[in-house]
Amino acid sequence: MTPDPAGLADRLGRWSAGRGPLYLLLAARLRRLIDEGELPPGAALPPDRMFAAALAVGRGTVVAAYEQLRDEGRIVRRRGSGTRVAGPARPEPRDTTGAPVFLHLLEPRDDTTILLACAAPAAPPPALLTAYQRALTRLAAVSGDIGYHPSGIGELRRAIADHYTRRGAPTGPEQILVTNGGQQALSLLARAFVEPGGPVLVEAPTYPGALETFREHAAVLRTLPVGLDGFEAAVRTPGRRPDLAYLTATHHNPTGAVLPPLARRRLAAAAAAAGVPLVDDEVLAQLVFPGAEVPPPLAVHDDGVISVGSLSKSVWGGLRIGWIRARRPVIDRLARLRAVHDLGGNLPAQFAAAELLPELGRLCRDSAAERLARHDHLRAELARRLPRWEVPAVTGGQTLWIRLPHGDGDSFAQAALRHGVAVLPGSGLDAAGGGAAFIRVHFLAAPEVLTEAVHRLATAWHTYAGGAPPEPAPRSLAI
Incomplete structure (x- = not known):
């Protein structure tokens, strides 16, 4: 036509x-x-x-x-x-796990598909319910306040500032902007710093939501290996100074890597020397396994580093509370941008978050053993049923970055979806095009759900790869 x-x-x-x-x-x-x-x-x-x-x-x-x-x-x-x-023509719509990642991963499904693509706690913890009970009491006492707080309520800004001060980065509430989740924080930063056609340095692979945000602002994405290895040489290239650099230094999404202390110091110093705004995504930072300490934020090494945080991964995705920590002039500029589109966040949620922040470390430690057990369970099941898959262990976070022995993640993700498991193909996480052989899955589901998911993945893989049938299925689950 x-x-x-x-x-x-x-x-x-x-x-x-x-x-x-x-x-x-x-x-x-x-x-x-x-x-x-x-x-x-x-x-x-x-x-x-x-x-x-x-x-x-x-x-x-x-x-x-x-x-x-x-x-x-x-x-x-x-x-x-x-x-x-690009891509073959399709006669009619069908399920897909291609980009953009948000719409199809976040839409509710009425079938028995096991969702291993989008990682977040599956239910609010009891501590959140308690925090909301206290928040509603606080809300009932509010008077003389119309409820518009583009920078966030003062109590929550102080709680977040104290959170960073305890971790070695002295912070005042004026250095905090509360946002409706970490995704809004990234969007505000892109709007503030990225000019159309401007270069943005990202890791390959990285969080797909960040890639979509930067592309939405017409950025030209330039990639470096995980940890922004090679950053100093990249920013020294004449005429190639990036508008922004973005990384996840702790429990990198998707690989789970943690940037070593020396590399953190060098990266923060290099960004400061080059005058490049450096964004440290700390949304997953608190999710260490038992016995490990949460590394300090990159802002410990230079106060000009911009930190992004959120409670969506450590508490619950439905608690749309995120933040940006930066120097005051940056926060003031971001607050003005935010007010153009959004005059403030939900007050009950902010009151509840202010109750939770002082206990965030303890809440994450309390769930660490269970997260480790589910990580180990999923890896053991994959080793048993799909021994040729490369599934490196991680020391925290929520996801595994899996290399397939052959084929590509996009086409296998389609096969997996037809067998009732949603996984995230690696191509959407790598702006350099190097993620085709990978898929990302999370390990937050209950052990029996993970066991069933691996059975379905094994069935899908043997069909996809033309191998022998897998072992008999375990008992069917109502997902």
Whole structure:
């Protein structure tokens, strides 16, 4: 079917209402349509000249936008056959585990699929219920307060500041901005620091939500190995200073790596010397296994490091409380940006979080033994049923980064989903394209659920790889 340039132009909306070169703004909007499935694999895109006429721009703008998306692997361009969204055409919609990761992972399902893709505690802990009871008592006593606090309520800001001070980074409440989860924190930072077309340094692989956020702001992603190894040389390259650098120094998502103390000091010093804003994602930092200490934040080594935190992984995903720790001028700027879109967060949740913060370390220690046991159980089951899979142990966090012996994570994730297990393919976590051989799974489910999940994965793998049938299934579970 011949693509309709005017129709696609209408679907783009106000694509040019932003900062930066038009071709990057156009590429960003097309990228979003592709990633959200509105432009499915195999869909034809309009020819350069026809699309430029429909958009009232020069042909060079369309060509440059198409080239940007081609370099990212989102479209293919062939002389004689035109421009198409990458991937084989599909006659009808079907379940998928491709990018973007958020919509399909977070949508509720009414089947018995075991969800090992999106990691977070499956239920609120008793301590959260107690904290809410106290929060409601506090709320009943509020007067003379209309409830708009773009930076967060003072009590919670002080509690978060004390949390960092206890960990060796002296912090005042004026250095804290409370956000609606860690994802909003990353979005605010991207809005504040990243210009369209500006480079952002990320680890390969890394948290997929961060990649989607930076792409949404039309960043050009540049990758370094886990721990931003090679950072000093990368920022010394003339004309290549990044707008922002992002990493997870503790319990890296997805590999579970922990950056050693010397590397932390060198990285913080190099970022300060180069004037590059360095974001340390600490959402998983508290999730150590028994006997280990939570490493100090990178801000211990330089107060200019920006720390991002959240209670979604350590307490419960439904508690939408996150934060940013930075120098006051940065916090003031972020608060102004936040107020444009969101005049403040939920007050009962903030009162509850203020009750929880002083006990956060103890709460995570109390659950550490169970997390370790489930980590060990999942690895043991995978070793028994899928011995050729490479499944390195981790020292904390929530996920395992698994290398498949052959094939690719995207196609196997489809096979696994057909067998009732959702896993995250590695391609969506690696902006350099090096994650194709990997999948990410979490180990937070109950042992009997993990056992059933591994049975289903083994069945899917033997079908996918053309091997012999797996061992008989364990007792079926109602998931």
